[in-house]
Amino acid sequence: MTAIGDLLDDLVADADAVFLFSPSGSLYESFADADEEVVVVAPDNAVKADQYVELPIEFTDLTERVRFGIEGAMEQDIVEEGEDIVCVVSVFGDDTDTIVRVRSGEFDRSGVYDLFVNSRAEPAVIRDVLEVAVELGKKGQKGKPVGALFVVGDAGKVMNKSRPLSYNPFEKSHVHVGDPIVNVMLKEFSRLDGAFVISDAGKIVSAYRYLEPSAEGVDIPKGLGARHMAAGAVTRDTNAVAIVLSESDALVRAFKGGELVLELDPEEY
Amino acid sequence: MIDWFGVLEQVFANELNSIIAIGVLFVGLVAGYTVWRMASRMLQRMGIPELVEGTVFERTARGLGTSTVGILALMAALFVYAGALVIALSISRAINTQLFWAQVTGYFPSLFVAALALIVSLVIGDKAKLVVSERLRSVKLPEVGLIPELVKYSIFYVGGLVALGQLGVVTEALLILLGVYAFGIVLLGGFAFKDLLAAGAAGVYLVLTEPYSIGDEVRIDEHEGIVQEVDVFVTYIESDGEEYIVPNQLVLQSSIVRVRN
Numbered sequence: 001m002t003a004i005g006d007l008l009d010d011l012v013a014d015a016d017a018v019f020l021f022s023p024s025g026s027l028y029e030s031f032a033d034a035d036e037e038v039v040v041v042a043p044d045n046a047v048k049a050d051q052y053v054e055l056p057i058e059f060t061d062l063t064e065r066v067r068f069g070i071e072g073a074m075e076q077d078i079v080e081e082g083e084d085i086v087c088v089v090s091v092f093g094d095d096t097d098t099i100v101r102v103r104s105g106e107f108d109r110s111g112v113y114d115l116f117v118n119s120r121a122e123p124a125v126i127r128d129v130l131e132v133a134v135e136l137g138k139k140g141q142k143g144k145p146v147g148a149l150f151v152v153g154d155a156g157k158v159m160n161k162s163r164p165l166s167y168n169p170f171e172k173s174h175v176h177v178g179d180p181i182v183n184v185m186l187k188e189f190s191r192l193d194g195a196f197v198i199s200d201a202g203k204i205v206s207a208y209r210y211l212e213p214s215a216e217g218v219d220i221p222k223g224l225g226a227r228h229m230a231a232g233a234v235t236r237d238t239n240a241v242a243i244v245l246s247e248s249d250a251l252v253r254a255f256k257g258g259e260l261v262l263e264l265d266p267e268e269y
Numbered sequence: 270m271i272d273w274f275g276v277l278e279q280v281f282a283n284e285l286n287s288i289i290a291i292g293v294l295f296v297g298l299v300a301g302y303t304v305w306r307m308a309s310r311m312l313q314r315m316g317i318p319e320l321v322e323g324t325v326f327e328r329t330a331r332g333l334g335t336s337t338v339g340i341l342a343l344m345a346a347l348f349v350y351a352g353a354l355v356i357a358l359s360i361s362r363a364i365n366t367q368l369f370w371a372q373v374t375g376y377f378p379s380l381f382v383a384a385l386a387l388i389v390s391l392v393i394g395d396k397a398k399l400v401v402s403e404r405l406r407s408v409k410l411p412e413v414g415l416i417p418e419l420v421k422y423s424i425f426y427v428g429g430l431v432a433l434g435q436l437g438v439v440t441e442a443l444l445i446l447l448g449v450y451a452f453g454i455v456l457l458g459g460f461a462f463k464d465l466l467a468a469g470a471a472g473v474y475l476v477l478t479e480p481y482s483i484g485d486e487v488r489i490d491e492h493e494g495i496v497q498e499v500d501v502f503v504t505y506i507e508s509d510g511e512e513y514i515v516p517n518q519l520v521l522q523s524s525i526v527r528v529r530n
Contacts, residue, residue: 156495156507159484172479197483199498200505205483 011101016083019069022055023047023088027096036086039078041069051078056116056127060268062091062098064112070104071113081105111261115254120239121153125202126254128178130264132186133245133252137266140250141191147247148190149227151211154239155199161237162209165194169207176202190245195230213237218258231255290361297353305346312338324395326388337392341385348381383432390428394421423450464516465502471517472501480525488526490519 017037020028028047031038040049043058053072059065066087073079087100116123129150140146151158169189175182177198186196186204194208215233224246231242236258244253245266254262312318321327321337330336335343355377398421405413430447433440476499481487485496487506492515494508504520506513 154497155483156485156497160486160495171482174476199483201498201500203483203498 008099011099012086014084015086015101017073017079017085019066019073019085019087020049021065021069021087021089023096027088037078039069039073041065041072051076053078053113054117054123056123057130062089062100065089066100066102067107067110068112070102071109071111072117074104074109075113075117079104111256111259112254115241115256115261119153119241119256121198121200121241122202125177125198125200126152126241126243128183128202129198129243130252130254132177132183133243134264134266135183136187136190137245137250137252141187145247145250146190146245147227148245149195149211149231150198150243151195151209151231151234151240152198152243153200153241155197155203155205157238158197158211158234158240159205159209161213161234162195162197162211164206165208165210166192167208170204171206173204175204177204178202195234195242220255220258220260224253228253228255232258232260235259287361290357293357293360294353297350297357301346301349301353304349305342308345309338309342312341317341321392321396323399324392326391326395337388341388344381344384344388348377351377379435379437383435386428386431386435390424390431394424394428397421397424464518467518468502468516471521472499472503475499475504475517475520476501481527486528488528489513489515490523493528 015036017039018031018034019039019041020031022042023031023040025047028038028040028049037051038049039051039053040047041053041055043055045052045054051073053069053076055065055068059068066089069087070079070085074081079085081104083104085102085104087098087102088096089098089100090096091098116126119126129152133148133150136146136148169192175185177183177186182204189196189207192208195211196207197205197209199205211230211234213230213233214237215229218229218232218236220228220232225248228244228246231244231253232255234240235242235255242255244255245251246253250266252262252264252266253260317338318336324337327337330340398417401420402414402417405416426443426447430440430443433443479499481496481499483496483498486494487496489504489506492506492508492513494506494511494513496504497507497512498505502517504515504517506515
C-alpha cells in the first residue's frame, strides 16, 4: 500500500497545474483551495471554472484528449512550455480512474486545438462535420466503404477555386450540418464524386465540386491519394479546413493550412 | 334551477331529503376523488411536471410535500366537493336563503378561476424568467439581469389582473397602467427593432430567391467582393483582407451588382 502511495505522491509532486477532464462538481470543488493552477477540460463548462478549455469531441484516445487539453491551455496562455501538468481523467467509466503526468512542451504541437478554435468556421460546425465523417466511416454507405471530402469555411473563396462536376443538389436549399436529416442527406450524397463545400456558419453550399487549387508545396504524408492531396491543397490556398474520409483505410483526417492536423479512427468512437 | 329545487322539496319528505343529501355528498366525494386522480394523471401526461421544473412555485410546493400538479388537482377536487356540499345542503334545506345561494354559487367559480389564474401566472412567470435568463446566459452584463425579472413581473401583473377581474374588484386603474406599459413596449420596441425588422424582411427575400449565392462576386453599396455567407439579417462580403457585413435592407435599397468577367 505504501509503495503505491509513494508512487502516487511522486507522480503528483511539484506539479504546476492540474487538468481536470470533465470533472464532477464535487471534484472541482475539492480543488478550490489547491496551490496548483486548476484547468477544466470538458465539452461544456458545467462547473463554471475560470480556466476552461472546451473539448469539441469526446476523444476516446487518452493521448489525444490530453494533447488537446494542453494545447488549448497553452494557446490560451494558461500554462507555459515546460510546466509539469497532472491530468485527472476518466478513461473506462464516468468516474476518475487515471492520473497522467506530462510536461507541456514534451510533444510536438499538432495544431488540433487550433483546428477547432482558430479556424474561420465555427467550432460547432467543424465538430458536426467531423461527426458525419466519423459516422460515415463507421457504417459506410450501405455497408460499402466510401470516401468523402468536406471543405469547411471560407466558402466564397473555395467556390471560386473549384468548379461544378454536375448540378448542385443543394442549390437554393437552406440546410445546415448538424441537423439529423441533413446528415442522412450528406451520407446519401457521399456516393457522388467531388467535394462538399460548407460555409462558416454551417450552410451546405454545394456538393459535387471539383477542387482546383494549386497543389504547389503541399506536404502531406506519402501514400495518401488524390482526395487527400486536394484537401491539403485547398486548405493551403484558402482559409478553409478540410475533413477527409479515406476510402481505402477508413480513417478521418483533418487538414488545415495544407497540413495534416488530426487523424481519427472512426471505429474508436 | 330554483324551480327544480322547489319541485324536489315538494316531492320528498324531510327525512328522505336528508338521506338524499347524504347520498349526494357521497357521490360528490367519489366524483371529487375521480376528478383528482384524472386531473393529476392528465396534467402529468401533458408534461406539466417538466414544464414547471425549477420554478419557485414548484419548489415551494415541494417544500410543503406536494407539487404543482398536486395542488392543481386538489383544487379541481375541492371544486367538486364544494359543489356537492352546496347541492347536499340545499336539498336538506339546512340553509335555504335563496339569495345567499345565488351569491355563493355565482362567486365560487370565479374564485376558482382566480386561484387558477394566480397559480398559472406564478408558474409561467417564473418559467419565462428561467427561459429568458437561460437564453441570455452568454451575455455577461449586469443590465441584462433586469430583462428576465421584467418578464416575470409583467406576467405576474397580468395574472393578478385576471384574478382580480374575476373577483370583481375594480381594476380600471391597473388596466390603464397595463395599457400604457404595453403601448410603451410596442412603441419603444418598434423603434429599437426597426432596422432589425427591415433587415429580416429583406433577408427572407434574399434567402428564398437567392439573387446571389455564396461564391458570387458582387458589388453592394460600394462594397465589392465575394459573398461568404447570407443569413436573415446580414450578408458577409469579403474582398482582399476586408470583410464587409452589410445589413440586408441596405442590399435591397442600394441594388446588387453581380460582377462577371
